[in-house]
Amino acid sequence: MAILSLRGVSKSFGEGPQRVDAVRDVSLDFERGEMVSLVGPSGSGKSTLLAMVGGLLTPTSGEILVDGVDIARLGARERTRYRRDQVGFVFQGSNMVPFLTARENLLLVAGFGGMDKGALRRRADELLEELDLTHVAGHLATRLSGGERQRVAIARALMRDPALILVDEPTASLNTELGERVVDALAEEVRGRNKACLMVTHDERMAARAGRLIEFRDGRIRHDGSVASDEAARSDRG
Amino acid sequence: MLALIEMKRRKLQFAMVTGVVALISYLIIMVTGLGLGLNERAGTGLLALDGEYLAYASNANLSVIRSRLTDAHVAAIEDAPGVERATPVGYVAAVVEYGPEESDTAATLGVVPGSFAEPEVVDGRQLEAPDEVLIDRAWARLAGTSIGDTLPLPVGFDSRDFTVVGVVDQGYVFFQPTVYVSLEDWQALAYQGDPSQRPAASIVLIQGEDVAGASGDGWQVVTKQEGFENIEGVQAQQSTVDALRYMGLLIGTLVIGVFFYVITLQKVSLLGILKAIGASGLFLATQGMLQVFVVAVVGVLISVGLAIVTEATLLSSDTVPIMFNTNSLVTSSASVVIGGLVGAALSVRQVAAIDPIIAMQQQ
Numbered sequence: 192m193a194i195l196s197l198r199g200v201s202k203s204f205g206e207g208p209q210r211v212d213a214v215r216d217v218s219l220d221f222e223r224g225e226m227v228s229l230v231g232p233s234g235s236g237k238s239t240l241l242a243m244v245g246g247l248l249t250p251t252s253g254e255i256l257v258d259g260v261d262i263a264r265l266g267a268r269e270r271t272r273y274r275r276d277q278v279g280f281v282f283q284g285s286n287m288v289p290f291l292t293a294r295e296n297l298l299l300v301a302g303f304g305g306m307d308k309g310a311l312r313r314r315a316d317e318l319l320e321e322l323d324l325t326h327v328a329g330h331l332a333t334r335l336s337g338g339e340r341q342r343v344a345i346a347r348a349l350m351r352d353p354a355l356i357l358v359d360e361p362t363a364s365l366n367t368e369l370g371e372r373v374v375d376a377l378a379e380e381v382r383g384r385n386k387a388c389l390m391v392t393h394d395e396r397m398a399a400r401a402g403r404l405i406e407f408r409d410g411r412i413r414h415d416g417s418v419a420s421d422e423a424a425r426s427d428r429g
Numbered sequence: 430m431l432a433l434i435e436m437k438r439r440k441l442q443f444a445m446v447t448g449v450v451a452l453i454s455y456l457i458i459m460v461t462g463l464g465l466g467l468n469e470r471a472g473t474g475l476l477a478l479d480g481e482y483l484a485y486a487s488n489a490n491l492s493v494i495r496s497r498l499t500d501a502h503v504a505a506i507e508d509a510p511g512v513e514r515a516t517p518v519g520y521v522a523a524v525v526e527y528g529p530e531e532s533d534t535a536a537t538l539g540v541v542p543g544s545f546a547e548p549e550v551v552d553g554r555q556l557e558a559p560d561e562v563l564i565d566r567a568w569a570r571l572a573g574t575s576i577g578d579t580l581p582l583p584v585g586f587d588s589r590d591f592t593v594v595g596v597v598d599q600g601y602v603f604f605q606p607t608v609y610v611s612l613e614d615w616q617a618l619a620y621q622g623d624p625s626q627r628p629a630a631s632i633v634l635i636q637g638e639d640v641a642g643a644s645g646d647g648w649q650v651v652t653k654q655e656g657f658e659n660i661e662g663v664q665a666q667q668s669t670v671d672a673l674r675y676m677g678l679l680i681g682t683l684v685i686g687v688f689f690y691v692i693t694l695q696k697v698s699l700l701g702i703l704k705a706i707g708a709s710g711l712f713l714a715t716q717g718m719l720q721v722f723v724v725a726v727v728g729v730l731i732s733v734g735l736a737i738v739t740e741a742t743l744l745s746s747d748t749v750p751i752m753f754n755t756n757s758l759v760t761s762s763a764s765v766v767i768g769g770l771v772g773a774a775l776s777v778r779q780v781a782a783i784d785p786i787i788a789m790q791q792q
Contacts, residue, residue: 238789247705247786268709274785275707282788288431288699290438302431303707322477347706359789 192219192259194354194387194394195244200253201410202239213239215410216253223354226381226388228398228418231407237391238359240407241348242387243279245357246270258354279348279386281377283360287332292341294319294328300350318346322376338369345377349384356381358390361395374400410420432570432716434497436723437770443724445695446688449729450681451735454765457677458736461757465519466750470661474536474565474607476653478518479545482640484633489647491659493520493602497628502648509645509762516544517630519615522605523582527572536602539615539630544636544692547609552576553595556611580608585621592674603660604750632656675763678768686772689721693776697783709732714777718770723747725769729762 192289202214214236221227229237241408243249244255250420254261262273274280287296297315301308319325322342322397327335335343341361348356358377362370374397392398398417436443475483475493484506489496498506498517507515519539526532541544542556549555550563553576562580574580574593581588591610599607610618612630620627635650643650651659658664691698700713741752 242786242789245705271704271707271709274705278707280706280788282705283700286648286702288703290435291431295434299431299703300706303709303712351707354775 192221193256194258195219195221196256197240197244198254198256200240200243200250200255202236202243202248210315212410214243217410217412218253219405219412219415221387221389223385224382225403226378227390227405228401228402229316229391229405229407229412230387230395230398231391233393235407236410237407240356241359241391244355246274246281259400262274272305276286276301276305276351278352279351279353279356281344281348281356281361283363286347287335287340289333290331292329292331293335293339295325296332297345297347297350300347306351307404313355314350314352315346318349321380322346337364338373341365341373342376345373345380348405349380349386352384354387356386356388357391358388358392360392361390362392367396370394370397371400383400432719433723436720442692443720446684447724447728447731449684449741450724450765450769451731453677453681453684454463454729454732455735456617457674457681457765458732458753458761459739459751460670460673460677461761462736462740462751462753464667464674465754465757466665466752467492467666467670469752470601470604470750471663471666472602472657474602475536475660476657477548477599478568478634478653479548480514480516480634480636481653482635482650483653484515484635484648484650485656487644487647491571491651491656492524492661492670493631493656494661495667496631498630498633498648500629502645503620503629503633505645506633506648506650507633509640509643509650511640511643512635514545514636515633516546518546518634519612519619519628520631521615521619523608523618523695525572525583525608526588527574530574533571534605535564535582535608536605537615537618538602538607538609540609541612545636548597548599550595551598553593554687555595556609557594559611559614560589560591561594561610563595563597563609564593565600567598567601568608571606574684582608582610582618584618589618608773610694636756669772675736678764680770681765682772683768684772685721685725686775689717689773689776693717697779700780700783701785701787704740704783710781710783713780717776717780718773721769721773722766725766729765732765733758733762735740 197217197219198300200214200217203212204208205211231237243250248272250263255263257277258295267271291299292334294315298311301311320330324342326337328341361373365373390401398404402418404418485491485496486498503517521537522534524532524536525535547556552701564574569575573672576593578593580591580593582591616627641652703713736753
C-alpha cells in the first residue's frame with residue numbers, strides 16, 4: 192500500500208474574480224523508499240502541494256492519505272502532532288535555530304515531547320556521523336557553512352523517524368557541487384531508511400538525482416515518470 | 430531548555446533588559462519605602478496611642494494642632510455612649526536646644542501619668558512626678574539624649590529643665606520625634622496665660638465601641654485611622670507616592686512587554702519554522718513566558734539586594750524618611766513579576782498568531 196496517496200486534491204486561494212486555483216484535481220501515489228522531484232515554473236502548484244502534504248495548508252477538496260489517515264480532516268492539535276511525528280521538513284532558508292549548536296538543533300525536537308530523550312541523543316549522534324557532521328556538532332548554527340547547515344537540516348528531519356521527508360528548494364543557497372552532495376546525502380538517507388521523499392526544486396540537475404520526477408504546470412500534473420525515461424525522452428527530442 | 434539556552438547565548442540583550450527591570454523595580458521599592466517612611470514620620474505617634482477613637486474640638490477640622498478641649502468637653506466625652514475609657518492628650522511643638530547651637534522640634538504630648546495614653550517605656554521607667562519626660566527612640570538617636578539627661582523644654586522665651594526618665598518607641602507626629610510629659614506640665618508649656626483659661630486637652634483618646642461619629646457641644650469623635658489620615662499633608666503625600674508607584678509599575682510592564690514584543694518580532698520566521706516542524710504554540714509560548722519570568726525574578730532580586738544595601742548605607746542616618754518592611758518588599762517584587770507577565774501577554778498572542786506556512790515562504 193502506498194505510504195502517501197492524494198485523491199482529487201485541489202487548492203484555491205481567494206474568492207470570486209480574485210480566485211486562484213493553485214492545485215487542480217491532483218491524484219498521486221508514493222511508495223516508501225521513493226525519492227520524487229516536483230518541478231515546474233513558479234506558480235505551478237508544486238510548493239502548494241508540498242505544503243498540503245506537510246500539513247501546513249488544508250486542501251479545498253480531496254483527500255491526502257498518509258498511512259491510510261486523511262490528514263486534511265485533522266484538527267489543529269492533531270495536525271501539529273502529525274507534523275512532529277510523521278513529517279521531516281527541510282526548508283530552503285535559515286532552517287536552524289541560530290543560537291543553538293548543530294547537535295542542539297537536532298535535540299531540539301526532543302523538547303517537543305513524545306519521545307525518549309536517551310534514544311534521541313543516540314539518534315542525533317548516529318545521524319551526525321552518517322552525514323559527516325561530527326566535527327561540527329558543537330559549532331553554533333551561525334558558524335556552519337551553507338552545505339553543513341542543509342545537512343544538519345536533513346539530519347533534523349530524520350530525527351523522529353518520520354514516514355515522509357518534505358524538502359523545499361534544498362540547494363537554493365548552494366553552489367552546484369555542494370548542492371549535489373547535499374541531495375546525494377538526502378537520497379542515500381531516504382533509500383537507506385525506506386522513507387518517501389518529496390523534493391521541490393527548480394534545478395534540473397538536482398531534480399534528475401531523484402528516482403521519479405513530476406512536472407507541474409498551472410496546478411496540474413504535466414508529466415510523471417522515472418528519471419531514466421525522462422532523460423531518454425529529452426534526448427529523443429534533442 | 431530552548432528558552433534558557435537562548436538567554437545564555439544572547440547574554441548582552443537579556444542582561445540589559447534585566448538591568449532595566451532591576452532599576453525600575455528598585456525605584457518602585459524606594460518609592461514604596463518613601464511612602465512608608467513619610468507615613469511613619471507624619472503620625473505613627475498618633476497611631477501608636479492605645480485607643481480606637483480620638484475626640485477633637487468640632488471647629489478644629491480634625492487637626493490636632495488646632496483642637497482645644499475644655500474640662501467640660503472632656504467630661505461630656507467620657508459620658509458619651511459606647512465610651513469605656515477616655516483620657517485627655519495635649520499636643521505642642523516644642524523647640525528643644527539639646528546642645529550649643531543645636532535645636533530641633535519635639536512633638537510634646539501631655540498625658541495623665543498612669544493613664545492608657547501614657548506609652549509603655551522600652552527602657553527606664555514611667556512618668557511619676559512633674560518635670561519628668563519620656564523620649565522616643567527617634568529623639569534619642571537625633572539628639573543623643575539618654576536616660577538621666579536634662580532636656581530643656583521652652584516656656585515662653587525661657588526654658589524649663591525636664592529629666593529624662595524613660596525611652597519609648599512611639600515614632601513621630603508631624604515629622605517630629607515624640608516626647609511625653611504630664612498633662613499639667615504640657616499645659617504650662619503650651620499656655621502661659623491665666624491658668625484658669627488653659628484648655629484641658631488638645632484631643633481625647635478613647636477606648637470603647639461604636640463611638641465614631643459621636644459628637645456633642647463643641648466636640649466630635651472619629652476613628653484613630655481617620656484622625657491619622659486627616660493629619661496635614663498625609664493624604665496628598667500618600668496619593669503622590671501611590672501615583673509614583675503605579676507609574677513605575679506601568680513603565681516596568683511596558684518595558685518588559687515591548688522588549689519581548691520586539692525579540693518575538695525578530696524571531697517570527699524562526700518560530701514559524703519551529704511550528705512547521707512540530708512545536709506547539711503552547712510549547713513556544715511557555716518558553717517565552719519562562720524567559721519573562723527569569724528576567725523579572727532576577728531583576729527583582731537584584732533590586733531587593735540594592736535596596737537592602739541602600740538601607741544599610743545611605744539610610745542608616747535618620748535624615749531620609751525611607752523605611753522597608755518585608756510586606757512592602759514582597760508586594761513590590763510580586764507586582765513587578767506579575768506586571769512583567771502581563772506585559773508579555775502581547776508576545777504570547779503574537780506567537781499564537783504565527784502561521785507555520787511562513788516557513789516555506791522565506792527566501
